[in-house]
Amino acid sequence: MTRRFFLGLVLSCTGALFGQQAQYGKSGPALLPDPSVTKGAVRIRSKAIVCSIKWGKDERHVTQKMKDAAYAAYGTARGQGVCAFATHMGENGKPVTEGCEIDHLISRELGGDDKLENLWPQPYTQPGAHEKDWLENRLHKEVCAGIISLTAARKEIKADWYAAYLKRRPGP
Helix, strand or coil: CCCHHHHHHHHHHHHHHHHCCCCCECCCEEECCCCCCCCCCCCCCCHHHHHHCCCCCCCCCHHHHHHHHHHHHHCCCCHHHEEEEEEEEEECCCCCCCCCEECCCCCCCCCCCCCCEEEEECCCCCCCCCHHHHHHHHHHHHHHCCCCCHHHHHHHHHHHHHHEEEEEEHCC
């Protein structure tokens, strides 16, 4: 089976699964996932469990097939469309090439699930994946410190991750 045939098969199956091609929303300059396709999914409901897991050391369950299906749902692919690769200088002064990451709408740090309905291709444009990653870590800290409830944090990130970021963003 060729890669092109496989991608076509994934595109057609994803269209049948979702019923439509996802359309990115916008919040200012930031892209948001399509809520009719990326609805969000929660695996862990307990604050105590969410706050006890060493994120990044736990096991992920997002397969390459799931990533391909998430790209296909949004009519793009790794390195193409909104996920086209761009190179910039990293914090260490070395070139970094990025396009998109397959991101969790409700982050794993907030108990989000590794299911297709919680995944979307998020560009590394600014603002984009790096800023949302920062927000996910910040919300996790706020939940575990009792500043915000787990439910409220999930609601904020699901409704408009960029608005939640702007409320908390670092720097001047």
